[in-house]
Amino acid sequence: MSKAMTNNRRARGAPMHDARTRLKSSASRAGSDGLPARDVAVSALFSVLIEKRPFDDVFAKATATRALAARDRAFARLIATTVLRNRGSLQAVLKTYLEKPLPEHLGRLEQILLAAAAQLLLLQTPPHAAISLAVDQCRADRNGRRFGNLVNAVLRRLSESGSGRLASLDNIMLTFPDWLLDRWSRTYGVAEARQIARASLSEPPLDITVKSDAEEWASRLNGITLPTGSVRCSHVGRIEDLEGYADGAWWVQDAAAALPVKLLGDVTGLSVLDLCAAPGGKTAQLAAGGARILAVDKSAGRLARLQENLRRLGLSADVSVADAQSFTSETMFDVVLLDAPCTATGTIRRHPDILYLKRSEDIAALAALQAKLLRQAARLVRPGGTLLYCTCSLEPEEGEHQIAAFLTERSDFRRQPIQLDETVIPLLWRTADGDLRTLPSYFSELPEGIRGLDGFYAATLVKSDC
Numbered sequence: 001m002s003k004a005m006t007n008n009r010r011a012r013g014a015p016m017h018d019a020r021t022r023l024k025s026s027a028s029r030a031g032s033d034g035l036p037a038r039d040v041a042v043s044a045l046f047s048v049l050i051e052k053r054p055f056d057d058v059f060a061k062a063t064a065t066r067a068l069a070a071r072d073r074a075f076a077r078l079i080a081t082t083v084l085r086n087r088g089s090l091q092a093v094l095k096t097y098l099e100k101p102l103p104e105h106l107g108r109l110e111q112i113l114l115a116a117a118a119q120l121l122l123l124q125t126p127p128h129a130a131i132s133l134a135v136d137q138c139r140a141d142r143n144g145r146r147f148g149n150l151v152n153a154v155l156r157r158l159s160e161s162g163s164g165r166l167a168s169l170d171n172i173m174l175t176f177p178d179w180l181l182d183r184w185s186r187t188y189g190v191a192e193a194r195q196i197a198r199a200s201l202s203e204p205p206l207d208i209t210v211k212s213d214a215e216e217w218a219s220r221l222n223g224i225t226l227p228t229g230s231v232r233c234s235h236v237g238r239i240e241d242l243e244g245y246a247d248g249a250w251w252v253q254d255a256a257a258a259l260p261v262k263l264l265g266d267v268t269g270l271s272v273l274d275l276c277a278a279p280g281g282k283t284a285q286l287a288a289g290g291a292r293i294l295a296v297d298k299s300a301g302r303l304a305r306l307q308e309n310l311r312r313l314g315l316s317a318d319v320s321v322a323d324a325q326s327f328t329s330e331t332m333f334d335v336v337l338l339d340a341p342c343t344a345t346g347t348i349r350r351h352p353d354i355l356y357l358k359r360s361e362d363i364a365a366l367a368a369l370q371a372k373l374l375r376q377a378a379r380l381v382r383p384g385g386t387l388l389y390c391t392c393s394l395e396p397e398e399g400e401h402q403i404a405a406f407l408t409e410r411s412d413f414r415r416q417p418i419q420l421d422e423t424v425i426p427l428l429w430r431t432a433d434g435d436l437r438t439l440p441s442y443f444s445e446l447p448e449g450i451r452g453l454d455g456f457y458a459a460t461l462v463k464s465d466c
């Protein structure tokens with residue numbers, strides 16, 4: 001652990017789990033005031049698990065239609081993400097209390113049971129609140145109405161003896177899709193694959209990138225400074241309420257996501273084309289570093305968010321809504337950053353819905369798109385300029401293999417191995433070729449609750465001068 005980490009933790013002394021504990025207990029009340037949060041959690045779960053829609057989208061829609069207090073919104077999110085991270089074992093425990101399987105196509109009934117089981121067995125919600133509200137939800141549901149008594153009986157028994165049954169189960173094996181565990185076992189070895197999966201199922205801390213003075217912000221936000229320069233806190237609640245947010249002193253960005261831009265070193269005065277830029281974490285890093293940026297994304301909505309973010313931060317970039325596959329420009333750029341669309345299997349900690357939404361077939365389709373985007377990006381790098389490629393996928397087809405194939409095809413590019421000091425990017429985080437490869441199982445030496453980082457791959461390629 002770095003000196004900075006130790007100092008901040010010792011200086012502040014406060015347990016980093018306090019906020020989460022307060023959230024759990026505050027949202028544990030019975031009575032109808034606890035119902036809207038549970039309803040939002042259940043409908044978000046239904047949308048992800050049954051309709052296969054992305055969690056962030058459905059959760060934003062579900063909360064926009066109800067006037068939920070910030071605390072209730074946070075509790076709804078906690079219930080839903082806890083289910084997504086433990087669905088296999090929660091299902092298995094529930095099954096042991098059901099004499100026969102529930103009939104299929106019962107609308108939200110299974111999600112109501114899963115959400116209640118998560119509250120009872122993992123979130124320490126008092127049984128009377130979790131059970132009575134689940135029964136209310138069931139009775140209010142057209143398909144679930146006739147199962148109210150069954151739900152009541154199952155949840156009562158589960159609250160008495162479910163913890164032991166849950167503890168005896170292998171949540172990784174039950175919750176992770178086989179295809180993904182098998183892939184990771186082949187790529188990283190069986191033991192590392194399990195560590196990655198374990199880390200991917202735990203709730204991540206809040207990582208932020210500060211414009212300046214990381215130590216000072218770590219101290220103010222009761223966090224730590226990581227050796228990579230990011231500040232890490234275990235905050236739960238509205239990010240917008242944290243000191244420095246409104247003033248634009250920092251932005252939310254996983255510690256691993258902040259690394260690719262750091263590989264570029266000093267970017268002062270450089271012209272940078274940021275393809276696939278939204279929501280703009282890396283654009284903000286480049287702008288804060290003094291680069292002149294053109295940020296391109298095919299999603300107008302996401303680009304509007306990027307602009308909002310930059311405005312808050314007092315940073316600027318030109319923007320263009322365009323498909324990067326066909327984007328052209330009259331001028332070439334000192335740096336082209338391609339943060340390509342990918343399966344995002346390195347970010348399951350932050351997006352547990354990936355477990356249910358991604359399929360193995362997606363990898364080949366995305367790898368083909370990435371290859372096209374890389375070719376287009378390469379055209380826009382000036383002679384002697386730099387192409388920075390990255391993805392938040394753990395799959396080599398979207399990282400190492402992609403760059404190996406590109407370099408075989410393009411003799412006018414050469415790899416620039418990581419130049420940063422080992423104290424910032426340890427040797428373990430580098431491939432044999434000198435590219436960046438982080439795994440969610442890294443930073444395991446940190447205290448529980450603030451371990452891990454997203455899985456990222458990044459390579460820096462330099463175009464020849466002539």
Ligand SMILES: C[S@@+](CC[C@H](N)C(=O)[O-])C[C@H]1O[C@@H](n2cnc3c(N)ncnc32)[C@H](O)[C@@H]1O
Binds near residue numbers: 277280298302322
């Ligand atoms: C991994 S995210 C980028 C994250 C961003 N670089 C950051 O640091 O905040 C991928 C982005 O690529 C965009 N995208 C996907 N396909 C694209 C394409 N063909 N052309 C341009 N943008 C694309 C998506 O809209 C999404 O915003």
